[in-house]
Amino acid sequence: MHGIVLQVYSDFFDVQTDNGERWQCKVQGRLKRQKRRTTLVAAGDRVQILAVEPEKRAGVIIQIEPRTRVLSRTRPGGGHPFEDVLLANPDAIMVVFAVAEPEPHLRMLDRFLVAAEASELDIFIVINKIDLTGEARARALFGLYADAGYPVFYTSAEENVGVEAVRRQLRDHITVVAGPSGVGKSSLINQIEPGLNIRIGETMKIGKGRHTTRAARLHPLSNGGFIADTPGLRELGLWDVRPEELSDYFPEIRRYAIDCRFSFCTHTHEPDCAVQEALAAGLIHPHRWQSYLRLFHGEE
Numbered sequence: 001m002h003g004i005v006l007q008v009y010s011d012f013f014d015v016q017t018d019n020g021e022r023w024q025c026k027v028q029g030r031l032k033r034q035k036r037r038t039t040l041v042a043a044g045d046r047v048q049i050l051a052v053e054p055e056k057r058a059g060v061i062i063q064i065e066p067r068t069r070v071l072s073r074t075r076p077g078g079g080h081p082f083e084d085v086l087l088a089n090p091d092a093i094m095v096v097f098a099v100a101e102p103e104p105h106l107r108m109l110d111r112f113l114v115a116a117e118a119s120e121l122d123i124f125i126v127i128n129k130i131d132l133t134g135e136a137r138a139r140a141l142f143g144l145y146a147d148a149g150y151p152v153f154y155t156s157a158e159e160n161v162g163v164e165a166v167r168r169q170l171r172d173h174i175t176v177v178a179g180p181s182g183v184g185k186s187s188l189i190n191q192i193e194p195g196l197n198i199r200i201g202e203t204m205k206i207g208k209g210r211h212t213t214r215a216a217r218l219h220p221l222s223n224g225g226f227i228a229d230t231p232g233l234r235e236l237g238l239w240d241v242r243p244e245e246l247s248d249y250f251p252e253i254r255r256y257a258i259d260c261r262f263s264f265c266t267h268t269h270e271p272d273c274a275v276q277e278a279l280a281a282g283l284i285h286p287h288r289w290q291s292y293l294r295l296f297h298g299e300e
Helices: 106-118 135-148 163-170 185-192 243-249 251-257 274-280 286-296
Strands: 002-009 012-017 022-027 046-053 058-064 070-075 082-088 092-098 122-128 152-154 174-178 217-220 226-229
Touching: 012 046, 012 058, 022 046, 092 106, 092 163, 106 122, 106 135, 106 174, 106 243, 106 286, 122 135, 122 185, 135 152, 135 251, 135 286, 152 163, 163 185, 243 251, 243 286, 251 274, 251 286
Parallel strands: 022 058, 092 122, 092 174, 122 152, 174 226
Antiparallel strands: 002 012, 002 046, 002 217, 012 022, 046 058, 070 082, 217 226
16 A cells, blocks of 8 residues: 555554555564665655554555655764654645734744745745734735745635635645744644644744754645644754855845856845846845845844
């Protein structure tokens, strides 16, 4: 049988087969004996399993399919780094912010988006709690992100507004949920999938502090796809972006950077800079440009 790993419990793996059954599996001994520098099985892995006790839906994983991408971190050890895979085969990141309560900080959203861009996943933004301000206010505040090229959805989990469009966006993907505390991530997901009753934890901490590591877990969606509750993006090693890479993580800057005179242009002082020309022409929003400069210079 073919399936996907939903969660890892020590030596056991919760696998959902392609027909929707849930099996508890262990890994075949020959796979365990293979020397690897990466996690053998992680949530999100596509696997083949063999039934051992069909009446108990207990089986053994006999094959792990190649991964398309991973969210991982590197652990030192034995002279060779080890890749600790926390989530296999993700497709997208859903960044959730609220238009009010808490008051939105756009620079914080920019930092989330840079970290998400570094993951090389598709990104879309959900602006929740529009019942508190009205959709027009939300669009006025966050419309610059749509202009930058991000898909932006406006929702009210409280009033079930805009939820269907997000549900369609999630279909047939493995989507990581990111966003600060209090923006309604759990309420939104529980509207998208009634009866799931999950609590999406804070998935990134801004600034310095302790970060609790949690194993990733996939939550199946009835219309296809999975929501991934994972450790924070900072924990996944996606936060420390070098200044020379930064322009790649602002899509509206990346769009014009290819036309700069110098291939390693920082867009801050070089002559014949296409990004500076686009900025002067009003093609890059001043707020986003200021965020780029602050991050480039290492400012919080």
